[in-house]
Amino acid sequence: MSTAIRFVRRGISGFVLRRVLLGLLTLLLVSVIVFAATQALPSDPARAILGRTATPESLAALRKQLNLTGSIPGQYAHWLKGFVTGDFGNSLAARGEPVTQVLGKRLENSAFLVLIAGEVSIPLSILLGVLAARRRDGPFDHTSSLLMLALAALPEFVVGIALVVLFGTTVFHWLPAVSLIPPEDTPFQHLKALILPVATLVLAVSPYIARIMRASMVEVLESDFVEMARLKGMPERHVLWRHAVPNAVAPAIQVIALNLAYLAGGIVVVEFVFGYPGIGSALVDAVANRDLPVVQALAILIAGVYVALNLMADVATILVSPRLRTSLR
Amino acid sequence: MSVLEVENLRIEIEGTGIDIVDEISFHIEAGEVLGLVGESGSGKTTVGLSLLGHQRRGAKIVAGQVRVDGKDILERSPAQLRALRGGTVSYVPQDPSAALNPALRIGRQLEEVLAAHRFGSSHEERLREMLEEVLLPTERSFLRRYPHQLSGGQQQRVGLAMAFACRPRVIVLDEPTTGLDVTTQAHVLATVRMLCRAHGVAALYVSHDLAVVAALADRVAVMYAGRIVEIGRERDLFLASAHPYARRLVEAIPEISGEHELVGIPGTAPRPGHRPTGCFFAPRCDYAVDICREQFPPRERVAERREVRCHRWQEVLAEAVHDRPLAAVRTNGASADALISIRNLQAAHGERPVLFDIDLDVAPRQCVALVGESGSGKTTLARCIAGLHRNFTGELALRGIPLRPGARNRSRDTRRDIQYVFQSPYSSLNPRKTIGQIIGQPLRLFFDLPRRDQHARIVHALERVQLTSSVVDRYPHELSGGERQRVAIARALVSEPALLVCDEVTSALDVSVQAAIVDLIAELQREMELGLLFVTHNLALIRTIAQEVAVMSAGRIVEHGPVDRVLDQPEAEYTKRLLADTPSLESALAIAE
Ligand code: SF4
Numbered sequence: 001m002s003t004a005i006r007f008v009r010r011g012i013s014g015f016v017l018r019r020v021l022l023g024l025l026t027l028l029l030v031s032v033i034v035f036a037a038t039q040a041l042p043s044d045p046a047r048a049i050l051g052r053t054a055t056p057e058s059l060a061a062l063r064k065q066l067n068l069t070g071s072i073p074g075q076y077a078h079w080l081k082g083f084v085t086g087d088f089g090n091s092l093a094a095r096g097e098p099v100t101q102v103l104g105k106r107l108e109n110s111a112f113l114v115l116i117a118g119e120v121s122i123p124l125s126i127l128l129g130v131l132a133a134r135r136r137d138g139p140f141d142h143t144s145s146l147l148m149l150a151l152a153a154l155p156e157f158v159v160g161i162a163l164v165v166l167f168g169t170t171v172f173h174w175l176p177a178v179s180l181i182p183p184e185d186t187p188f189q190h191l192k193a194l195i196l197p198v199a200t201l202v203l204a205v206s207p208y209i210a211r212i213m214r215a216s217m218v219e220v221l222e223s224d225f226v227e228m229a230r231l232k233g234m235p236e237r238h239v240l241w242r243h244a245v246p247n248a249v250a251p252a253i254q255v256i257a258l259n260l261a262y263l264a265g266g267i268v269v270v271e272f273v274f275g276y277p278g279i280g281s282a283l284v285d286a287v288a289n290r291d292l293p294v295v296q297a298l299a300i301l302i303a304g305v306y307v308a309l310n311l312m313a314d315v316a317t318i319l320v321s322p323r324l325r326t327s328l329r
Numbered sequence: 330m331s332v333l334e335v336e337n338l339r340i341e342i343e344g345t346g347i348d349i350v351d352e353i354s355f356h357i358e359a360g361e362v363l364g365l366v367g368e369s370g371s372g373k374t375t376v377g378l379s380l381l382g383h384q385r386r387g388a389k390i391v392a393g394q395v396r397v398d399g400k401d402i403l404e405r406s407p408a409q410l411r412a413l414r415g416g417t418v419s420y421v422p423q424d425p426s427a428a429l430n431p432a433l434r435i436g437r438q439l440e441e442v443l444a445a446h447r448f449g450s451s452h453e454e455r456l457r458e459m460l461e462e463v464l465l466p467t468e469r470s471f472l473r474r475y476p477h478q479l480s481g482g483q484q485q486r487v488g489l490a491m492a493f494a495c496r497p498r499v500i501v502l503d504e505p506t507t508g509l510d511v512t513t514q515a516h517v518l519a520t521v522r523m524l525c526r527a528h529g530v531a532a533l534y535v536s537h538d539l540a541v542v543a544a545l546a547d548r549v550a551v552m553y554a555g556r557i558v559e560i561g562r563e564r565d566l567f568l569a570s571a572h573p574y575a576r577r578l579v580e581a582i583p584e585i586s587g588e589h590e591l592v593g594i595p596g597t598a599p600r601p602g603h604r605p606t607g608c609f610f611a612p613r614c615d616y617a618v619d620i621c622r623e624q625f626p627p628r629e630r631v632a633e634r635r636e637v638r639c640h641r642w643q644e645v646l647a648e649a650v651h652d653r654p655l656a657a658v659r660t661n662g663a664s665a666d667a668l669i670s671i672r673n674l675q676a677a678h679g680e681r682p683v684l685f686d687i688d689l690d691v692a693p694r695q696c697v698a699l700v701g702e703s704g705s706g707k708t709t710l711a712r713c714i715a716g717l718h719r720n721f722t723g724e725l726a727l728r729g730i731p732l733r734p735g736a737r738n739r740s741r742d743t744r745r746d747i748q749y750v751f752q753s754p755y756s757s758l759n760p761r762k763t764i765g766q767i768i769g770q771p772l773r774l775f776f777d778l779p780r781r782d783q784h785a786r787i788v789h790a791l792e793r794v795q796l797t798s799s800v801v802d803r804y805p806h807e808l809s810g811g812e813r814q815r816v817a818i819a820r821a822l823v824s825e826p827a828l829l830v831c832d833e834v835t836s837a838l839d840v841s842v843q844a845a846i847v848d849l850i851a852e853l854q855r856e857m858e859l860g861l862l863f864v865t866h867n868l869a870l871i872r873t874i875a876q877e878v879a880v881m882s883a884g885r886i887v888e889h890g891p892v893d894r895v896l897d898q899p900e901a902e903y904t905k906r907l908l909a910d911t912p913s914l915e916s917a918l919a920i921a922e
Contacts, residue, residue, distance in 0.1 A: 222386075224427035231381055231422075232442050232491065233415035242441075246432040322432055322475040 012325075016315060023307040030303040031083065035076050038296055039068070049092065049290040065090070066292060083300065089293035093286070099297045103282060105183060107301075110271070110278030112187045114263050116194065117201035122256055125206040129213025129252075130245060136218055145214075148207035156266060160200040160273040167196065179274040197274045204266060205259040212255040216248040223247075250320050257313030264305040330399055331356035332531040333380065333499045338393035340375055340384065347602040349375050349388055350555040352628070357499070357531035362522070364546030364563065365535045366578070368839040369810075370598060371552040374423075377501045377535040381418050382410045397499055416446040418499040419492040423507060425484035429476035435487055436472030439494065448495040459490040463520055482513035486520070493524055500525070502534045506541060510702040511866070515910040518545055537839060539582050540869070543567055543917035548634070551575040554598045554609040561635035567914055571631050571642040574610045581844040585896060585913050587872025593845025597809050608640070616641050666728070668693045668828055668860040669714060669747075674723035676706075676713055683709050684721065684884045691828065696854055696861040698871035698892065701881035702907075710881070711830050711864045715749040727828070745775040748821035752833040754813035758805040764791075764816055765801035771824040790819040794849060811842035815849070822853065828860040835870065847873055868911045872896060880904045 046062040047054065063069055066089075067078050082089060088099035128148075132141040151159070168177030179193040187194060220226060221244055229243045230236075271280035279298055286294035318324045338353040350372035357363045367373040379390055382402050394401045402413055414420070422428035430438060439459060440452055449455045460467045463486040476484060485505055492500055502521065506514040522545055525532045536542050542549055543563060550560040551572065559572040570576045577594045596613040599605065605612065607622040614621065618641065626638045631646070639645060667690040676684035684706045691697045701707045712718035714725065716736030725732045727743060736744055748771075751757035758767055768787045772778060778786070788798040794815040805813055814834060821829055831850060835843040851874045854861045863875055871878055871892055878895050880888040880903065888901040899905045 224422060224424060225430040227383075227385075228420070228422055228428040229430065231378075231383060231414050231420040233411045233413070233445050234441065235411065235445065238441070238445075243430050243433070247430070320432070323477050326475060326478060 012315075012318065015318070016311070019311050019314060023311055026307050027300065027303060031080060031300060032076070034296055034299045034303075035079060038292055038299075039066075039075065039079070049292065062092075079296075083297075088297040091286075091291055091294050093289040093291045093294070099293050102294060103279060103297060103301075106277055106279050106282045109181065109187055109276065110264075110267055110280060113194065113197060113201070113271075113276065113278060114260070114267060117198050117205070117263055118260055120198060121202040121206045121259075122209065124202065125209035126213050126245075126249070126252070128206070128210040130217055130240065130248075132210070132214045133217030133221060133248075134240060136221075141214075144210070148210055151203055152207040152211075155269075156200055156204040157269050157273050159203050160196070160270055163196050163199055164273070177274075179276040181277055183277070193276075197270050197276055200270050200273070201263055201267070204270075205263060208259055209252065209256055213248065213252045216251045217244060220244045220248045246320065250317055253313050253316050253320070257309045257316075261306045261309045264309075265302055332359045332398060333357040333533075334394070334396040334399075335376075335380070336394040336396070338376065338379060338395065339391050340372075340379060341389055341391050342601060343387050343389040345602075348555060349601050350552075353393070353557055354628075355550055355557065355560060357533060359498075359529040359531055360526050361548065362525055362532040362534055362546045364542035364549040365533055365552060366537065366539055366542050366549060367552030368537055368578075368598060368841060370554075370600060372555040373535045373537075373552050374503055376552070377503050377533055378420075380499060380501050380533060381414050381420055383414070412446065415442050415491075415497075416448075416495045417497055418501065419495070419497040421485075421488050421492045421500065421502040421505045423504045425488045425505075426476065426481065429484060429487060431476055433475075434472065435474050435476065435479070436469075438476075439472070439487065439491055442491055442494045446495045455494070459494055462493060462524060463487075463490045464516075465490065480513075481509055482517060485509060485513075485517055489517070489520060489524070493528070493530075496528060497530060499531045499533070502532060504536050504538075507538075511868075511907060511910045511912070512702065514541070515912070518912070521545065538912070539567075539578060539840065540912040540914055540917070543914045544912045551578065554604055555601065556609065556638060557636075558610070558639070559637045561631065561637075564918065565632075565635060567918060569646060571635075571637040571646040572639045573614050573616050573641075573645055576645065578841060579914070581840045582914055583844070583847070583867065583869035583873060584915055585869045585872065585908065585911060586915055587892075587896075591844045591848060591873045593843070593848060594841035595845070597811075608638075616645060666693075667691065667726075668695075668728060669862075670724070670726050670729075671710075671714070672724040674710075674713065674721055674725060676709055676718065676721035678709070678720070682884070684713075687723070687886060689879055689886065689889070691860045691862055693827065693860050694854075694858045695877065696851070696863055696875040698875035698878040699862060699864045699881060700866065700868055700871060700878060700907075702866060704883075705881040706884040707864050707866075707881045708832055711749070711832050711862060714828075714862065715747055715830050716744070717749065741775060745771075745824045746827040747830065748824055748826040748828070749830045750814075750817050750821050750832065750834050753837045754805075754810055754817050755837065757817055758813055760805055763802050763804055764808075767805075767816060768820045768823050771820060775824050786823060790823040791816075793822060793853065794819045809842075810838050811846065814838060814842075814846055818846075818850065818853070822857065825857075826859065828862065829854070830862045830864070832864045833866065836866070843870075850874060868896070868907060869913055880907070 046059050046066065046068060050058060050062060067075055086100065090096045091099050091102045128144055132144050135141055164177045165171065167175045175195055176193050179197055181187055181190050181193065226239060226244055229239045234243070267278060268280035268283055271278045272284050275281070282294065283298045286298065334356050336354050339351045340349045341347060342349060353376055355363060365373050365376060375388060378384060380395055382405065384390060390403060395403055397417055402410070405413065436456070439456055443449065443452050443455055456472065457467045465471065465483060465486050479487065488505065506517055509517060518541065524530065534542060534546055546563050548561060549563050549566045550557045551566070551574065552558070553574050559566060559570060559575045566575060567579055570579060580589070580592050581594060583591055594613060599609055607624055608614070608626050611617045611621040620640050626640045628636050628638055629642065631637050631642065669691045671687055671689045674684060674687040675682065687710060689697070699707045699710065709718055713721045716734070716739055719735040721734055727746060732743065733739055765787055768790055769783055772783050772786055787801060791798055791800065796812060796815050796819070800808065808816065835846050838846060847870055850861070853859065863871065865871065875892050877890065878892045879886045880895065880901065882903045888895055888899065888904045895904060896908070899908055
């Protein structure tokens with residue numbers, strides 16, 4: 001919000017441009033950190049990867065493959081150039097395939113998972129928040145608050161495993177306990193396998209969104225303009241959805257974006273629990289295999305998702321607040 | 330049959346049995362405006378909202394009737410109530426900038442009233458009519474605007490248009506002109522009067538501002554601590570009220586003529602749950618006798634459509650209102666050398682210039698009033714002097730020594746010499762500090778005193794503003810608004826300043842308190858031989874306190890001279906207009922004659 005307001009005078013496209021540039025700068029900084037942590041700082045990444053028993057020849061070969069030979073700034077420049085041109089190097093583990101090829105399919109799978117989880121959890125939690133605020137301190141409000149708090153306190157692997165036990169293995173046998181998707185298929189073809197991972201993600205983020213939505217609705221419902229709408233004789237449903245909700249979502253947008261960003265990162269755990277072939281499990285594998293290029297690519301990618309979501313949240317906040325929107329013209 | 334009849338209405342704090350208001354009865358005829366006046370906490374807004382069958386959180390209507398055209402609205406189902414609100418009975422809110430939905434266009438907000446009440450067939454035509462009635466532009470582009478793109482006056486006109494949209498029978502106006510400039514206020518009031526007359530609407534005008542009510546209402550009801558203490562024709566009530574509180578309230582209204590002394594009412598009104606048996610006004614009443622403390626006074630008829638609640642109303646009425654004390658002759662104690670002198674000052678907010686060519690002097694022992702509407706630059710000028718606004722050029726000198734912009738660049742003595750009292754005593758005092766700590770802070774800053782002397786000075790400062798030393802250990806929220814403003818004044822005076830800058834210090838206060846504060850400041854100024862810069866938008870206040878007045882408009886001083894001359898024979902067009910638009914009891918009564 002604060003950055004949103006600072007830039008308002010220069011028109012919305014100018015604002016977006018500025019924020020994109022700022023985002024790229026952020027990514028550049030992230031790349032320095034990622035490079036430093038994975039490649040520059042370890043005294044000899046090649047030895048770290050191959051272990052102490054490696055022969056000098058194989059070490060030299062790997063150093064060459066990983067471009068570890070030149071000066072550090074030279075290495076970074078080469079590495080960055082690869083990134084910008086879309087060449088992320090070759091995976092060390094997957095028979096030397098290009099990273100893009102290794103990750104492409106998994107990226108699709110993960111994006112699909114996150115999108116479905118977002119599409120379910122956002123409307124659901126907004127609805128929950130609105131209903132709880134509508135009858136503040138009523139039975140629904142109290143029960144849902146308690147439930148949300150409990151869910152927010154549970155780590156997602158606990159929720160995930162509980163769901164598996166409940167619906168996949170011990171109690172009912174309705175849904176598959178693991179969500180393996182053969183590499184040649186798309187997730188569309190295995191929707192049933194998606195239900196449990198999506199449910200886990202939804203349960204992980206909804207409490208936060210619902211709580212902020214409730215708080216913001218409670219405040220809006222106390223405002224003069226809501227009282228005025230009632231005194232104008234507006235039906236209660238109209239007051240709620242037309243007058244109150246549009247004013248209550250603006251503060252919630254930032255939280256939604258934060259939670260979606262969290263989904264993009266938190267997916268690691270969920271994919272691992274369900275054996276779902278996405279970038280999360282790819283990251284876990286890559287770290288285990290010391291697959292340096294894949295780790296680097298994924299770190300940058302996740303940072304990119306964060307930056308993009310923040311930008312979208314700021315733009316969305318402007319679009320739903322006439323005061324900000326009109327001052328941009 | 331009157332259009333609106335309220336009978337024995339009682340509203341309680343939900344679940345406690347403690348009444349907020351009780352025994353409220355009044356009638357309003359078609360085309361008539363009833364002014365409902367009272368100070369904050371008197372329950373006037375609570376009564377106003379009950380005419381729409383609505384109560385805020387925590388309040389509940391428990392007894393009585395509100396009849397519109399003979400039918401009791403309190404017996405209606407929620408759906409019937411909805412049809413009534415905005416249709417038969419409508420509401421104009423206090424603060425239009427908060428009451429219009431910031432996320433919806435003006436057109437939508439106006440049209441939805443018509444749609445909800447299925448009013449007429451062509452909304453478009455009716456919208457144009459509505460805008461015309463309240464003198465707003467009728468272009469389509471206007472309807473596409475958002476509330477924040479409108480001026481305060483326009484926002485309130487939108488509120489009026491909304492209220493008159495479905496040709497209501499009854500309309501409740503809840504202080505609709507607070508926060509508006511006098512000029513805008515005058516126009517909005519004229520529109521209200523015209524619409525009520527033209528459409529035969531029964532209007533309840535809720536306000537704390539008696540001068541405004543005098544200009545608008547046909548009859549007036551005065552509320553005190555949740556009861557109507559007197560109701561009658563506007564003239565009767567203002568010229569010769571039969572209730573002591575109503576009378577004191579009238580005497581507390583500042584007059585432009587400044588003929589009479591301005592007297593406040595000491596003490597505060599009892600809150601719900603803390604009201605005494607007997608007459609609620611007894612602790613503050615000069616007329617109180619034993620029976621007042623034992624028996625709650627019944628409603629008595631004074632004359633046709635005039636009622637009062639006072640055991641001794643005959644005696645009160647018998648005392649002619651002309652006994653009011655006349656104001657003392659004000660002398661100009663100013664000496665020749667200026668305390669503060671300003672020459673050719675220009676100031677800006679960021680890039681935008683807000684003050685132009687300001688020349689102004691304040692002598693020691695002299696009070697200069699700085700008047701103007703909001704946005705005229707008067708507060709910015711005051712803040713330049715106090716070092717709170719740094720973005721200015723030109724000469725600004727204290728006793729001939731140039732002052733630098735920004736308080737931080739000034740010496741300790743200079744900062745001590747100029748003290749500032751802010752508009753709102755609700756936000757200017759640190760809520761986490763005790764009164765003693767608040768007043769002690771400048772002492773520690775400016776004087777190196779042993780602890781015991783500090784305490785003595787704090788107590789002395791409190792006494793000067795007529796507070797007892799028992800408040801030393803209390804926190805601001807435990808005090809009333811008037812008391813807090815006294816604390817703020819005490820904090821300014823404890824540093825023994827040469828110049829006191831008072832920025833709209835009375836505008837957040839009730840009339841009865843306002844008079845007392847102005848009185849106090851005037852007295853202190855004489856006693857302590859202070860130079861005083863009194864910033865206000867209320868022309869009627871300045872005669873009581875100031876010797877000289879500077880009228881500001883759009884960043885310039887348009888007229889400057891002795892108070893009597895400027896108010897009696899204004900020269901600038903702007904001053905004339907301002908004077909004409911300022912609502913006052915005198916002009917309202919003069920018109921009525
Ligand atoms: S009833 Fe007694 S105390 Fe109350 S206003 Fe009348 S004279 Fe004063």
